[in-house]
Amino acid sequence: MNVTERFLKYVSIDTESDPNSETTPSTAKQLNLANVLVEEMKALGIEDAHVDRYGVVYGTIPGDAKAETIGFVAHMDTSPDLTGANVNPRIIKNYDGKPIVLNEAKQIIMDPKDFPSLHENVGEDLIVTDGTTLLGGDDKAGVAEIMVMAEALMSQPRSAHGTVKIAFTPDEEVGRGADNFDIKGFGAEYAYTVDGGDIRDVNYENFNAAAAVVKIHGLSIHPGAAKNKMLNSQLIAMEFNALLPVHEDPACTEGYEGFHHLTNIHGVCEETTLQYIIRNHNEEIFERQKQQFMNAAAYLNKKYPEGTVECTITHSYTNMRSYIEKDMRVIDTVKQAIQDLGMTPISTPIRGGTDGARLTYDGLPCPNIGTGGYNCHGKFEYVSIPRMEKIVELLLRIVENISTHA
Structure with a gap:
C-alpha cells in the first residue's frame, strides 16, 4: 500500500484517547489500530512485531550491525478535542488555492484567509475532513509514513541499511504516550518522532x-x-x-x-x-x-x-532542548537528509509536546520531524499527499545516510 492508502485505512479506525480514564491505554479502541499494525508488520516480515500490555506496538527491521540502530515513533491516538469516529475524508486533486467547502449543508468552509498554510499547498492533492470530525493526520500520517518506510526497507537486503526500530504509542494526546515505553527493549541509540507539520522542520524545543x-x-x-x-x-x-x-x-x-x-x-x-x-x-x-x-x-x-x-x-x-544540545548529531543527521532532498531545514519551537520530549528526558534522544499535516485538533485538519510522500523519502534518506557512515 502507498502512503495515501495506508493513511485512509488508519483514519477509518477510531482511536480517540480519554484524559479522564484511568486505564492503560485510556481507551480500548486504540488497540484496534495497534492490532492492525502488528498484523501488517508481520506480513512485511517484521518477525518481532507485537503490542505489549500497555498498548505500545514495537517492531524491528533487521540490518547491518555495523551501523547505528535508530528508531522512528508515531502515536496512534487522536485528540479528544473533537471526535475521531466516522471520519469521512475527501481528496481534493490539484488544490487551486480557493476556499474549500468542507460541508455545504453546514456551511463549513476552510478559507486560506483564515488558514494561510493553504497558500503553500496550491497544486497539491490534499485530504480534508467533512467538517464534522478530526481527520486524524495527527498522528496517523506519521504512522502511515513509518509503515511505508518499513515496507521499503524490508524489501532491501539487510546489508543495505542499519537496524531500524519502529514503535507506535497510545495516549500521546493525553500526555501518557511515553509513560510505559520500554526504552531499553526498544534498543535504539536515538530516534525521531514523526509527529510534526512542516516537512522541513526539525523540532528539538518544546513546552x-x-x-x-x-x-x-x-x-x-x-x-x-x-x-x-x-x-x-x-x-x-x-x-x-x-x-x-x-x-x-x-x-x-x-x-x-x-x-x-x-x-x-x-x-x-x-x-x-x-x-x-x-x-x-x-x-x-x-x-x-x-x-x-x-x-x-x-x-x-x-x-x-x-x-x-x-x-x-x-x-x-519537560523541554527537551537542554538534553538534545548536549549532542547535536541527532539534529545534524536529519538536517543533512532534508538538504539532500533539495529543501532548506528549519527548526522552530514546538507549541505543544511529543512523546519524544519524554523519551529524551528518559534517556533516548528523540527530536520531532514533520508529517505534512496541518490544523490538527480541529475540523479544519488536512494533510498534503505529496508532502506525506516526501516524508517517506526523508525517513529512507535518514536511514541511508546513517548506513553509509557505518
Missing part, C-alpha cells in the same frame, strides 16, 4: 508542560432560602479563572510565549471542576505560571471557607 485540576466545593441550598447560605461553586470557578492573567490565554500567545488553557469545565452549584494545561518553553516562567494557580486558590480559600478550592498540579513533560 515544559503541566496539568492543573481545580475542584471548587460549594454549598447547594434551595434558592428560595439561600440568602447568606448558598455557596455556588460555578460562580467561584468563574472567579478563579478571572484571577489568572488574561494575556496568557493561548489565543493571545505565539512563538516562545507560554499559556494556560482551560480544557474542560463541568459542575453544578455543589461542586465544579476545571481542567487546565500549563505550557512554557522557559522553565523559570513555567514555575511562575504554576504558582499563579496556587496563589489564586489560596486567595479564594481566604475569601471563602478554607478548603473551598483544591488545586492539584501534575507535571506532564
Whole structure:
C-alpha cells in the first residue's frame, strides 16, 4: 500500500484517547489500530512485531550491525478535542488555492484567509475532513509514513541499511504516550518522532508542560432560602479563572510565549471542576505560571471557607532542548537528509509536546520531524499527499545516510 492508502485505512479506525480514564491505554479502541499494525508488520516480515500490555506496538527491521540502530515513533491516538469516529475524508486533486467547502449543508468552509498554510499547498492533492470530525493526520500520517518506510526497507537486503526500530504509542494526546515505553527493549541509540507539520522542520524545543485540576466545593441550598447560605461553586470557578492573567490565554500567545488553557469545565452549584494545561518553553516562567494557580486558590480559600478550592498540579513533560544540545548529531543527521532532498531545514519551537520530549528526558534522544499535516485538533485538519510522500523519502534518506557512515 502507498502512503495515501495506508493513511485512509488508519483514519477509518477510531482511536480517540480519554484524559479522564484511568486505564492503560485510556481507551480500548486504540488497540484496534495497534492490532492492525502488528498484523501488517508481520506480513512485511517484521518477525518481532507485537503490542505489549500497555498498548505500545514495537517492531524491528533487521540490518547491518555495523551501523547505528535508530528508531522512528508515531502515536496512534487522536485528540479528544473533537471526535475521531466516522471520519469521512475527501481528496481534493490539484488544490487551486480557493476556499474549500468542507460541508455545504453546514456551511463549513476552510478559507486560506483564515488558514494561510493553504497558500503553500496550491497544486497539491490534499485530504480534508467533512467538517464534522478530526481527520486524524495527527498522528496517523506519521504512522502511515513509518509503515511505508518499513515496507521499503524490508524489501532491501539487510546489508543495505542499519537496524531500524519502529514503535507506535497510545495516549500521546493525553500526555501518557511515553509513560510505559520500554526504552531499553526498544534498543535504539536515538530516534525521531514523526509527529510534526512542516516537512522541513526539525523540532528539538518544546513546552515544559503541566496539568492543573481545580475542584471548587460549594454549598447547594434551595434558592428560595439561600440568602447568606448558598455557596455556588460555578460562580467561584468563574472567579478563579478571572484571577489568572488574561494575556496568557493561548489565543493571545505565539512563538516562545507560554499559556494556560482551560480544557474542560463541568459542575453544578455543589461542586465544579476545571481542567487546565500549563505550557512554557522557559522553565523559570513555567514555575511562575504554576504558582499563579496556587496563589489564586489560596486567595479564594481566604475569601471563602478554607478548603473551598483544591488545586492539584501534575507535571506532564519537560523541554527537551537542554538534553538534545548536549549532542547535536541527532539534529545534524536529519538536517543533512532534508538538504539532500533539495529543501532548506528549519527548526522552530514546538507549541505543544511529543512523546519524544519524554523519551529524551528518559534517556533516548528523540527530536520531532514533520508529517505534512496541518490544523490538527480541529475540523479544519488536512494533510498534503505529496508532502506525506516526501516524508517517506526523508525517513529512507535518514536511514541511508546513517548506513553509509557505518
